[in-house]
Amino acid sequence: MVKDRLEGKCIKEVRYLNDEEMDDLGWDDKCLVIILNDGNWFFPSRDDEGNGAGALFTSWEDLFTIPVIRGG
DSSP states (O other), X not given: OHHHHHTTOOEEEEEEOOHHHHHHHTOSSBOEEEEETTSOEEOOBSSTTOOXXXXXXXXXXXXXXXXXXXXX
16 A cells, blocks of 8 residues: 555655656656655656646645646
8 A cells, every 4th residue: 555655754855857757758847756765756647647747735835836847
């Protein structure tokens, strides 16, 4: 389950997709990538089929949305 994969992990790095990763996915935009201390990573997608980068919504009042970088 997802809970078992994420619980107790720490975020090691946060960055946007690089140009090569964006090109490999066939996307025109860059989204946030979250890398965990065990080497696993995740990032948002526009939909379940991976048709483009997606924004992350947060609970922070001063940063409700972590945006997609349009056009690379």
